[in-house]
Amino acid sequence: MIGVFIGSLLGTMALGMPIAFAxxxxxxxxxxxxxxxxxxxxxxxxxxxxxxFPLMAIPFFMLAGEAMNAGGLSQxxxxxxxxxxxxxxxxxxxVAIIASVLFASLSGSAVADxxxxxxxxxxxxxxxxxxINRSSGLxxxxxxxxxxxxxxxxxxxxxxxxxxxxxxxxxxxxxxxxMLAVGLCVTWAIVAHKDKVQVAPRKxxxxxxxxxxxxxxxxxxPVIIIGGLRGGIFTPTEAAVVAAVYALFVGMVIYRQIxxxxxxxxxxxxxxMTSVVMFLVAAAxxxxxxxxxxxxxxxxxxxxxPFMEHPLLILLMINLLVVLIGTAMDxxxxxxxxxxxxxxxxxxxxxxxxxxxxxFIINNAIGLLTPPVGTVLNxxxxxxxxxxxxxxxxxxxxxxxxxxxxxxxxxFPSLVTVPLKWFT
Numbered sequence: 001m002i003g004v005f006i007g008s009l010l011g012t013m014a015l016g017m018p019i020a021f022a023x024x025x026x027x028x029x030x031x032x033x034x035x036x037x038x039x040x041x042x043x044x045x046x047x048x049x050x051x052x053f054p055l056m057a058i059p060f061f062m063l064a065g066e067a068m069n070a071g072g073l074s075q076x077x078x079x080x081x082x083x084x085x086x087x088x089x090x091x092x093x094x095v096a097i098i099a100s101v102l103f104a105s106l107s108g109s110a111v112a113d114x115x116x117x118x119x120x121x122x123x124x125x126x127x128x129x130x131x132i133n134r135s136s137g138l139x140x141x142x143x144x145x146x147x148x149x150x151x152x153x154x155x156x157x158x159x160x161x162x163x164x165x166x167x168x169x170x171x172x173x174x175x176x177x178x179m180l181a182v183g184l185c186v187t188w189a190i191v192a193h194k195d196k197v198q199v200a201p202r203k204x205x206x207x208x209x210x211x212x213x214x215x216x217x218x219x220x221x222p223v224i225i226i227g228g229l230r231g232g233i234f235t236p237t238e239a240a241v242v243a244a245v246y247a248l249f250v251g252m253v254i255y256r257q258i259x260x261x262x263x264x265x266x267x268x269x270x271x272x273m274t275s276v277v278m279f280l281v282a283a284a285x286x287x288x289x290x291x292x293x294x295x296x297x298x299x300x301x302x303x304x305x306p307f308m309e310h311p312l313l314i315l316l317m318i319n320l321l322v323v324l325i326g327t328a329m330d331x332x333x334x335x336x337x338x339x340x341x342x343x344x345x346x347x348x349x350x351x352x353x354x355x356x357x358x359x360f361i362i363n364n365a366i367g368l369l370t371p372p373v374g375t376v377l378n379x380x381x382x383x384x385x386x387x388x389x390x391x392x393x394x395x396x397x398x399x400x401x402x403x404x405x406x407x408x409x410x411x412f413p414s415l416v417t418v419p420l421k422w423f424t
Contacts, residue, residue, distance in 0.1 A: 001033065001294050001296060002300075004029055005287070008025060009023065009026035012026065013329075020283040021283070023280075023333065024286060024287075027042065027283075028042070030291075034290075034294060046282045046283065048285070054156060054160045055278065058153055058277055059271070059278075060237075061153055064247045065107030065112040065270075066112075066270045068103075068106050075120065076218050077099050077102045077219075078095060078099050079214065081099050083208045087201060089192070089197070090189065091200060092121065092197075096117065096121050096125075096139055099121070100142030100143060100146075101178070102218070103116065105221075105226075108153045110143050110146040110365065111376060111379055113143050114146075115383060118139045118380050122383055122384045130197050132386060132394075133394030133395075134394035135394070136381070136383075137380075137395030137399075138184065139380055140369055140376050140398075141369065142181075143368075144366065147365045149178075150171070150225065151240065154361045155170055157281065157335050158361060161288065161335065161339040162340075162353060162357065164353045164354055166235075168420065169361075171230070172354050172355070174226075176415070176416060180402055183402065184398055187400075221243060221246055224246065225243055280336070281332070284333055284336030284337060291340050298344070300344075301348055304345060308349055312410070318345075321338075322363040323363060325338070325367070326366065327371070327374075330367075330375055331364040334367065335361075358416050359416075362402075363406060366403065369395060371392065377392075
């Protein structure tokens, strides 16, 4: 059964079929193998897969991200970071990292954040004398903080698929996300001295305060979201609605960069991105249902039975598996396919599912930086107009430090579990 499912999935993907359709066909192949093929089952599970209240957060966070970029929130975040650290040697790199964290706390989409930040900062960095490969690598590495710091679309999909509290996942992602940012800052401090760059003039206290005032409304959004979740004022789905309405209000009323005439195209862009993700989720949940019916999780548990007394070894094996899969598959389908298979293993071993969810999403986020499929890599290559080979030359130091952070989190679970108690 495992061979039929994996073989049909990889075979259809190798033929160039979109992943959503590949998932559907692998589900059909499994149904034929089990002798239970019924087109009504496929249709019913497709509808039920998308008909899920927590998944409503995805379109609203997508809309919030579009409104953030169109409404001027992104530019003001960059300007604020520039006023604070732009005068330091390598300052634009620190601006990129700070902005990545702030962008992550606004939209939760690695691709959207990376595209917006890359379009703003890469031309500035190249003009100031920074190496384009290294700069592009830094922007890409900072972009994957988005699925880890709340609000995270990756955590939403994992939470829906696994039944784990999305709010707890959000809170548990804060410290690991900050650790990734600190790791990138240290790495950038080591490698940035190679470039002979121009530094921006130091801003006066008055200019810094003006930039903070201008960016205040953008900075208020993550405070509202995290504060509302922490205080139990709204659920993650309701937080997404709050984020979308707030971003539209700020862009249209306060910054006045979104006109009524722009609203239609903004909504269309958000709807298109949402439709891709939601169809992928629906198709994957067909396969998820069949995985459960075929009792594949029990077979996987049986294969791992000799290692069940060693949770650390199980975690290392799973993370190695996810790293390998991440080179060939995007983040969303990986979460949707592996979560129903791995969660019973995690529960059997006795590992905290929230802790595992954080490791799993970080690992999947790192997969966005690994060729040949690495989605974030492809986005940055398109923005900076360089080849995949060139960006890999610049990204490897940052990729290595992110892997080191993941290993630290595996070896020291308290880095996730203790802060989770603080926030909840």
